[in-house]
Amino acid sequence: MEVSRRTLLKTTAAGAGLSLAGFGFNIPSVKAAVKGFKLDDAKEYTSICTFCACGCGMVGYVKEGKMINLEGDSDHIVNEGGLCSKGASMSVIPNSDSRNLTPKYRAPKSDRWVDISWDEAIDKIASKIKQVRDDNWIAQETDNGKTYNVNRCDALSFVGGAQVHNEECYLMTKMTRMLGVSFLEHQARLCHSSTVPALTAAFGRGAMTNSWQDLKNAKAILIEGSNAAENHPMSAKWIMRAKAQGAVVIHVDPRYTRTSKLADIHAQIRPGTDIAFLGAVINYILETESYDKDYLLTHTNAAVLVSKDYDFNDGLFSGYNEETHSYNKKKWAYQLDASGKPKFADLTHPDSVMMKMREFYKRYDLQTASSITGIPADDIKKIAEVMINNRPGTVMYALGMTQHTVGVQNIRSFTVMQFLLGNVGKPGSGINALRGEPNVQGSTDFAVLFNYFPGYLSTPNHKQQTLDEWTKDSGTFRRKFMVNLMKSWFGENANAENDFCYPLMPKINTNQNYSIYRIFETALEKQMKFLYIMGQNPLVTSPNLNIVQAGLEKLEMLVVADPFMTETACFWQKREGVDPVNIDTEVILLPAASFLEKEGTLINSSRLVQWRNAGLEPLGEAKPDIEIIDMLFQKIREKYSASTEEKDKIFKLANWNYPADNRSDTVLKEINGYNIKTGKLLNGIGEIQADGSTSTGCWVYAGVYANGENQTLRKDFQTDPGNFGIFPKYAWTWPGNIHILYNRASCDKNGNPYDENIKLIWWDKNAKKWTGYDIPDVPAATDGPDTANGQKPFRMSAEGIGRLFGGVYADPEAGGTLPRDVSYVTSDGPFPEFYEPVESPTKNILHENVASNPCLIYPRVKGFQEIGDKKDFPYVLCTSAVSEHWCSGAYTRNVPWLNELVKETFIEMPVALAEKLGIKNGEKVKVSSARGEIEVKAMVTNRIHTLNINGEECTVVWMPYNWGFKGLSSAASTNLLTIDAGDPNTWIQETKACLVNVVKAGA
Amino acid sequence: MAVEIAMLHDVEKCSACRGCSVACKQWKNLPADKTPFDGDYQSHKDLSSKTYTLIRMKETMADGKVRWDFLKFQCMHCGIAGCVLGCPTNALQKEDTGIVSHNIDKCIGCGYCEINCTFGVPHVDKETKKSTKCNLCIDRVEKYIENGYDRKYMPSCAKTCTADAILFGTREEMVKIANERLAVLKEKYPDACTYNVETDNSIKGGAMMYVLPYRPSVYGLPDEPQLAPSLSVWKDKIQPAGKILMGAAVVAVAGAAVVNTVTGGSKHGGDDHE
Known part of the structure; x- marks a missing residue:
C-alpha cells in the first residue's frame, strides 16, 4: 500500500469503499450529516471520460433516472478525482435538449428530416447494403495477367470507432469483413495512423510505450508536437509530479501554449521541420559520444552490418523508382550469415548501422537545423544537453508530429534519439504517443482500418490467396493469431481442411489505397455508393472539406449513428453553395446512446482496458452502437438467408450470436478467446494454439478475461510495488498486463537492472525466471539471459532487438520454410530524412531537387487538390484543437459551459503580422488557401513570433479546427483551408502545415 | 473543535485548463455567461452572478520573452471580510472553518457586500435580487471533514484540478506547503511571495491562499489588501x-x-x- 504518494490527497475508508464496490451501484452511502446534501440518496456509478485517451475515471450520480452530478473518480489511478473542463461538463450530455431521440430519414432532394421507426431504418439500411453489395461484387481481379479471388465490394464504406467501445469496434470489423468491405476506416487514420508503422518499424509494436502515471518517473520530458496540457489535460498532473522531483520539461512547438507555460524551456519551431530539429539533437549526441554504448550493443541493431546495396544521396535512398514514386526496399537489408541471421560487428565497422547513421546525420549540424526550423542553434544544443544529462528521459508527442507528409519519419526520429540515449524500456523513458480519442487505441487494436485485421495482422491482399501465402509475408508467429481470429469469426466452420475460412476473407488490392480520403474521392468517381458513420464527423475533422462535401453529395446512401446532430449528417441542408434540391443522397440518422448510457470496455493511451457501466437508460429511442450493429448484421443475414450464391455462404458460416441482455460481456469473452475443447476462457497469449484448438478475437487482449473474471473491473488503486505508478491490479493492460513495454531493455545483458533507481524487472537467478514490479516483456519468463529468448528486448520485431536502421528482415524459423517473423519496413526510407511540407514557404536546403517526400503522390484528384504557392499564400498555417472543445465538437459545442469559455473559430497571429496588416485584436479577418476561404476573428499575440528561416522572415499562424455549422456554437470550419496531401505510408494528411493568406475582412 | 481549512492556488503549476471553472458551475448548477470573443483566451473578464471563479490569463513580454501568467480568481474568504462587516442581515458569516458563507434566505440583495469587498467579488443577481459568490463548496467541505479529509468531497474546483495546482486541506497543512513552495520559487523568482497566508494585514489573510512567482499586482491582486x-x-x-x-x-x-x-x-x- 502506497499512501505516501498522496500525502495531500488523503484516502479514507469511504474512499476505499468506492473502489471495492466501484462496479455497479452498491456503494455504501456515507453518513449523511450535511443537511440536504445534493448527493444523498443518489445512485453512484463509474464511467470513463469520452474525450482524449487519458482514460480518466468518472462517477455519475443519478436520482429518479436523471443524472444530477458527475465528477472525477477520486480512486482512479490516472486522474485521482480530477477532470478537465470538458470532462467536468459531461453531466450535461444525458440531460441535453440537443440529443438525437429518434431515427430520421431524409429522402433524395428533400429539405427535411422525417421521423421513422427503428425497424424501418434498419430495414432500409440492410436492403441498401445488400443491393450495393450484390451490384458491385468483385469476385475476382486480374493483376499482371494473373487472376485472383478477392471477395470484395469497394462500393460500401464504414467509418468510425474511436468514440465507441472495443466490443463495438470488434463487431463492426467482423460484420464489415464478412460483407467483403475494404473501405473500413476511422479517425485514427487522420490522427495517429503514422504512429503505428513508425513505432512498429523500430520497436515491433505501435503503441505508447509507457503510461500517464509513468511520466512522473522521468528526469527530462520532451514534449514535441503536442499541446499536452490543453489536449491531454490530465497529463499535466504527472508532468507536474516529475517537475516536483526536479525533472526538466522542454516544449518544442510552433506556438507558446498552456503547455509551454508549464515547461522550463520552450522552443518555437516552424511546422513540418521536426526531423531537422531531432536530426541535430541526434547528431549532437553522436558527435559528443553521449550515447549509451552498452544499451546500443545489447538492445539495438547499432552493430549490425548493413547490405552494400544501401545508400543515400541527395535526398534519395537507394532503390528509388521515379515513375512510381516508390522504393525497392530490398536495397535496405542486412548482411546475413549462413543461417539467415544478421551479421554483428562493432560500432566502428564501416558497414555497421552506427557508422551509416553517423554518416547520415552529420549533415544535421546545429546551424543547418536552426536555418530550417527557426530555433536558435544554442537552444537546440541546450535541449540536446538536457536530454543527455537527465536520464531516463521521455518523449510526449501527438498530432503535431503525426499529421505531416513525413509523419512516420518524424516519429522514427524519436526512436533513434531514444535508442541512442538508452531511453526505451525503463520507467520514466520511452516514446509516449498521446492518443487523442477515448478509444482510439481500441479502434486501432480492433482494426477499424483498411490495412489491418484485429491485433495488427496485415489485411490479406490479393497476392495472399492462401494462409500460407499470407504467412510468407507475416510469419508463422502471427499466423497463429490469424487462425484464432478465424476461429472466433467462424467457430467450428473454420478448420485446417478449409484453411480456417481464410479464403472467404476479402482481399485488398496492393495497388489500391482504401483510406478515408479515398472514400470521398471514389464517391466523386461514382464508385462509392454507401457510407455508414459511427461517432465520427468528417465534414468537420477531415482535411480539404470541399472534397468531403462533394463526395457526400454523390453517395446513394449515408447513415450516421450519433448522439448529436452532426454537420456530416446535415451536409445536404441549405447554406451557401448547397441546395438540397440538387442532392439525391438518402440519409438515415440513428440516435446513438451516449457513453454514459451504455456498458463495455475502452482502452486509454497507456493501454489500460477499463469497463464503463450503463448508469442511465439511453435518451429517447437511442440505442448503444453494439445493439445497432447486431440488429443490422442479423437483418442482412436474414435477407441473404435464401441465397445459394458462393459469395453469400459466408453469412451461413459466420459465428454470430449475442444475447440481447449481455452483448458487451459476451463479446469481450469472444475477444479474450477460448480453449475450444474445454470451453474455458484463455488466461493469456501463451495459451493460444496454432492448430485451431483455441480461438481469440484479438490476440493482444488474450487474458483480459483471465481466470474467468473480467479483469477490466479491477479497482485496486493502492497496490503499486516499486512505486512506479504501475498499479498491476487496477483494470488490465495489454499485452498480458505489461505496463512498460520492452522493459527487458531496462536490464543489462545479464538481466540486472542498469540502475537501482529504475529497478523494474530482473532475472532472478535463484528462481530461474524473470520477475519484477511489472510483468517482464520477454518471450518466456523462464528463458534466461543465456538463451536467445533472454536477449530479445524488442521481441515483436523479427530481429528481437531495437531497429535504429529500419531495414528489411525476415527471421527464419528453424527447420521451416516460412519465416517466423517479418519486420515492418516504412516505405520512405530506413532512416528519417527531412523533407519540406508540400506547401512550403522555403526551399529544401539539404537537397533542393528533392524538396518534399519523394514517395508522395499528390494531387490525387484534379480540380480539388490545388497546391498553393508562397507568392499567393505567404504564411504557414498550423491547426489543432483548443482545450475546451474536442475534435469535431459534436459533444462539446452542445455544452453551454464550454461554449462560454471558447465560442468560435479564431486565428492566432503574431503582433508583427497584425501590425503589418492593420488588424486589431478581436477584429475579423479573411483567411484563404488554395482550397478555400473563411472569415474568423483575430487573436493577436506574442505567443507566436516571426521566425528567421533560411535567411528570410517566416510567419506562422494557428487556428483551431473544432467548429462547423451545427450545434449550440457554430462557426467556420478551418478544414476548408487545410491540405489533404498524405504521408506515403499511411496517407495521413498534412494538417499541421499548409500555406495561407490573411487579410483584414472587408479590405 | 472546528477545523480551519484553506485552499491554495500554486500559480506556477496552473495550466489554465479551466476544469475548475466548469466543475464549479456543474456543482452549483450555474448557467453560462454571455462572453463575446474579444481576442483573448480569458473568456470572463470578471466574476458575475453566474460565475464564481475564473482563471485570469495575462500575456506579457519581458526581456524579449513571452510570459503567460494564470491565476484562479474567486472569493478570498478573508480573515476579516468586508462583505461580512457590511452585511446588514448577517447573511454573510465567517465560519469557524474559515469559509465566508452566504445564507441566501437572509440575503436581501442590498449590495453592501459588493461595495465593501476588498476584491470586488460578490455580485447581486438582477433577477433573484440575491448576492452571489463562492462559498468554497461549504456543503462538500462539511462532508470532507466528516469523512476524515476524504478527497472525494473536496471543493469541486480543487478536486477537479488537472495539474496539482489547486490544493485543499487544513489551513495548517496549506500554510506549510505554501511556505515550502515559496522557498523553491524564490530560487527562480526573486519577487515570489505568498498571498493571504500571512495574517498581518487589515483583512487578516484568507482561506483562499496563493503562492505567486511575481508580485500580486501582476495578477491583478492588490499588493497590500485593505478593507474597503x-x-x-x-x-x-x-x-x-x-x-x-x-x-x-x-x-x-x-x-x-x-x-x-x-x-x-x-x-x-x-x-x-x-
Missing part, C-alpha cells in the same frame, strides 16, 4: 443609525444611497456583466 474605505463610513455612521431606525430591507436602500454619496460610488457596482 467605505466600511469605516458604514460601521461608524450608517449601520448604527440604521439598526436603531428601521428594518433591514429599508436599511439596504437608504444605506446604499448614503454609501454611494459618501464614497463617490463603487467601482465594483452591481452590474451583472451580461
Whole structure:
C-alpha cells in the first residue's frame, strides 16, 4: 500500500469503499450529516471520460433516472478525482435538449428530416447494403495477367470507432469483413495512423510505450508536437509530479501554449521541420559520444552490418523508382550469415548501422537545423544537453508530429534519439504517443482500418490467396493469431481442411489505397455508393472539406449513428453553395446512446482496458452502437438467408450470436478467446494454439478475461510495488498486463537492472525466471539471459532487438520454410530524412531537387487538390484543437459551459503580422488557401513570433479546427483551408502545415 | 473543535485548463455567461452572478520573452471580510472553518457586500435580487471533514484540478506547503511571495491562499489588501443609525444611497456583466 504518494490527497475508508464496490451501484452511502446534501440518496456509478485517451475515471450520480452530478473518480489511478473542463461538463450530455431521440430519414432532394421507426431504418439500411453489395461484387481481379479471388465490394464504406467501445469496434470489423468491405476506416487514420508503422518499424509494436502515471518517473520530458496540457489535460498532473522531483520539461512547438507555460524551456519551431530539429539533437549526441554504448550493443541493431546495396544521396535512398514514386526496399537489408541471421560487428565497422547513421546525420549540424526550423542553434544544443544529462528521459508527442507528409519519419526520429540515449524500456523513458480519442487505441487494436485485421495482422491482399501465402509475408508467429481470429469469426466452420475460412476473407488490392480520403474521392468517381458513420464527423475533422462535401453529395446512401446532430449528417441542408434540391443522397440518422448510457470496455493511451457501466437508460429511442450493429448484421443475414450464391455462404458460416441482455460481456469473452475443447476462457497469449484448438478475437487482449473474471473491473488503486505508478491490479493492460513495454531493455545483458533507481524487472537467478514490479516483456519468463529468448528486448520485431536502421528482415524459423517473423519496413526510407511540407514557404536546403517526400503522390484528384504557392499564400498555417472543445465538437459545442469559455473559430497571429496588416485584436479577418476561404476573428499575440528561416522572415499562424455549422456554437470550419496531401505510408494528411493568406475582412 | 481549512492556488503549476471553472458551475448548477470573443483566451473578464471563479490569463513580454501568467480568481474568504462587516442581515458569516458563507434566505440583495469587498467579488443577481459568490463548496467541505479529509468531497474546483495546482486541506497543512513552495520559487523568482497566508494585514489573510512567482499586482491582486474605505463610513455612521431606525430591507436602500454619496460610488457596482 502506497499512501505516501498522496500525502495531500488523503484516502479514507469511504474512499476505499468506492473502489471495492466501484462496479455497479452498491456503494455504501456515507453518513449523511450535511443537511440536504445534493448527493444523498443518489445512485453512484463509474464511467470513463469520452474525450482524449487519458482514460480518466468518472462517477455519475443519478436520482429518479436523471443524472444530477458527475465528477472525477477520486480512486482512479490516472486522474485521482480530477477532470478537465470538458470532462467536468459531461453531466450535461444525458440531460441535453440537443440529443438525437429518434431515427430520421431524409429522402433524395428533400429539405427535411422525417421521423421513422427503428425497424424501418434498419430495414432500409440492410436492403441498401445488400443491393450495393450484390451490384458491385468483385469476385475476382486480374493483376499482371494473373487472376485472383478477392471477395470484395469497394462500393460500401464504414467509418468510425474511436468514440465507441472495443466490443463495438470488434463487431463492426467482423460484420464489415464478412460483407467483403475494404473501405473500413476511422479517425485514427487522420490522427495517429503514422504512429503505428513508425513505432512498429523500430520497436515491433505501435503503441505508447509507457503510461500517464509513468511520466512522473522521468528526469527530462520532451514534449514535441503536442499541446499536452490543453489536449491531454490530465497529463499535466504527472508532468507536474516529475517537475516536483526536479525533472526538466522542454516544449518544442510552433506556438507558446498552456503547455509551454508549464515547461522550463520552450522552443518555437516552424511546422513540418521536426526531423531537422531531432536530426541535430541526434547528431549532437553522436558527435559528443553521449550515447549509451552498452544499451546500443545489447538492445539495438547499432552493430549490425548493413547490405552494400544501401545508400543515400541527395535526398534519395537507394532503390528509388521515379515513375512510381516508390522504393525497392530490398536495397535496405542486412548482411546475413549462413543461417539467415544478421551479421554483428562493432560500432566502428564501416558497414555497421552506427557508422551509416553517423554518416547520415552529420549533415544535421546545429546551424543547418536552426536555418530550417527557426530555433536558435544554442537552444537546440541546450535541449540536446538536457536530454543527455537527465536520464531516463521521455518523449510526449501527438498530432503535431503525426499529421505531416513525413509523419512516420518524424516519429522514427524519436526512436533513434531514444535508442541512442538508452531511453526505451525503463520507467520514466520511452516514446509516449498521446492518443487523442477515448478509444482510439481500441479502434486501432480492433482494426477499424483498411490495412489491418484485429491485433495488427496485415489485411490479406490479393497476392495472399492462401494462409500460407499470407504467412510468407507475416510469419508463422502471427499466423497463429490469424487462425484464432478465424476461429472466433467462424467457430467450428473454420478448420485446417478449409484453411480456417481464410479464403472467404476479402482481399485488398496492393495497388489500391482504401483510406478515408479515398472514400470521398471514389464517391466523386461514382464508385462509392454507401457510407455508414459511427461517432465520427468528417465534414468537420477531415482535411480539404470541399472534397468531403462533394463526395457526400454523390453517395446513394449515408447513415450516421450519433448522439448529436452532426454537420456530416446535415451536409445536404441549405447554406451557401448547397441546395438540397440538387442532392439525391438518402440519409438515415440513428440516435446513438451516449457513453454514459451504455456498458463495455475502452482502452486509454497507456493501454489500460477499463469497463464503463450503463448508469442511465439511453435518451429517447437511442440505442448503444453494439445493439445497432447486431440488429443490422442479423437483418442482412436474414435477407441473404435464401441465397445459394458462393459469395453469400459466408453469412451461413459466420459465428454470430449475442444475447440481447449481455452483448458487451459476451463479446469481450469472444475477444479474450477460448480453449475450444474445454470451453474455458484463455488466461493469456501463451495459451493460444496454432492448430485451431483455441480461438481469440484479438490476440493482444488474450487474458483480459483471465481466470474467468473480467479483469477490466479491477479497482485496486493502492497496490503499486516499486512505486512506479504501475498499479498491476487496477483494470488490465495489454499485452498480458505489461505496463512498460520492452522493459527487458531496462536490464543489462545479464538481466540486472542498469540502475537501482529504475529497478523494474530482473532475472532472478535463484528462481530461474524473470520477475519484477511489472510483468517482464520477454518471450518466456523462464528463458534466461543465456538463451536467445533472454536477449530479445524488442521481441515483436523479427530481429528481437531495437531497429535504429529500419531495414528489411525476415527471421527464419528453424527447420521451416516460412519465416517466423517479418519486420515492418516504412516505405520512405530506413532512416528519417527531412523533407519540406508540400506547401512550403522555403526551399529544401539539404537537397533542393528533392524538396518534399519523394514517395508522395499528390494531387490525387484534379480540380480539388490545388497546391498553393508562397507568392499567393505567404504564411504557414498550423491547426489543432483548443482545450475546451474536442475534435469535431459534436459533444462539446452542445455544452453551454464550454461554449462560454471558447465560442468560435479564431486565428492566432503574431503582433508583427497584425501590425503589418492593420488588424486589431478581436477584429475579423479573411483567411484563404488554395482550397478555400473563411472569415474568423483575430487573436493577436506574442505567443507566436516571426521566425528567421533560411535567411528570410517566416510567419506562422494557428487556428483551431473544432467548429462547423451545427450545434449550440457554430462557426467556420478551418478544414476548408487545410491540405489533404498524405504521408506515403499511411496517407495521413498534412494538417499541421499548409500555406495561407490573411487579410483584414472587408479590405 | 472546528477545523480551519484553506485552499491554495500554486500559480506556477496552473495550466489554465479551466476544469475548475466548469466543475464549479456543474456543482452549483450555474448557467453560462454571455462572453463575446474579444481576442483573448480569458473568456470572463470578471466574476458575475453566474460565475464564481475564473482563471485570469495575462500575456506579457519581458526581456524579449513571452510570459503567460494564470491565476484562479474567486472569493478570498478573508480573515476579516468586508462583505461580512457590511452585511446588514448577517447573511454573510465567517465560519469557524474559515469559509465566508452566504445564507441566501437572509440575503436581501442590498449590495453592501459588493461595495465593501476588498476584491470586488460578490455580485447581486438582477433577477433573484440575491448576492452571489463562492462559498468554497461549504456543503462538500462539511462532508470532507466528516469523512476524515476524504478527497472525494473536496471543493469541486480543487478536486477537479488537472495539474496539482489547486490544493485543499487544513489551513495548517496549506500554510506549510505554501511556505515550502515559496522557498523553491524564490530560487527562480526573486519577487515570489505568498498571498493571504500571512495574517498581518487589515483583512487578516484568507482561506483562499496563493503562492505567486511575481508580485500580486501582476495578477491583478492588490499588493497590500485593505478593507474597503467605505466600511469605516458604514460601521461608524450608517449601520448604527440604521439598526436603531428601521428594518433591514429599508436599511439596504437608504444605506446604499448614503454609501454611494459618501464614497463617490463603487467601482465594483452591481452590474451583472451580461
